[in-house]
Amino acid sequence: MCDSVWSAEYPHVSIGMTMFHELMHMTTGVIDYKPTPRSPPIYDTNKLFKLAIDKPDAARLSAKNYTLFAMESGMNKDDFMKYSEGRSIIDMTCKDLSSGCYKLASGCCKSSNIQFGNGNSLTEQCCASCTHFDSTKTCKKKATCSNKYSNCAREVQRNPRLCNFRVKKDCCKACSEYNSSAASLLL
């Protein structure tokens, strides 16, 4: 191995995974799949997923696929996304198109107004991660809790006690944000 392995972002994981990948080559018949003999090998998760659909026999011989399988089955979801460059795939119509999707979607997607340069909403750009997070209790609650009026945040900041009354329903988002920031001050 070269010295540069230690400068990877997460050397404790990438060195182990690289060694696992190379051991697969040494002990089995797996290769780094190339569409043609002259093209570069495919390591990209999305392309390997498509390969499994189009040419399952070729996908079964890809060392990277075994490495990803080892990571996904041995790590919790957060670690897997962190160490595998975070591009989740549910199927060909629902996948993450950006590497930052897992982090962005963790703040819930339905209530988000993030828009990407290509015009996609967070749900469109990060379909797989959004499907994962939007099914959680926190995100479901967030999706049904919004502000009816544009001045909710300002009024709640000025007089938090408003949230004890009817305003709580009309300014649900502002009130819950105020409550969680007040709770964090108490910690």
Ligand SMILES: [Zn+2]
């Ligand atoms: Zn290889």
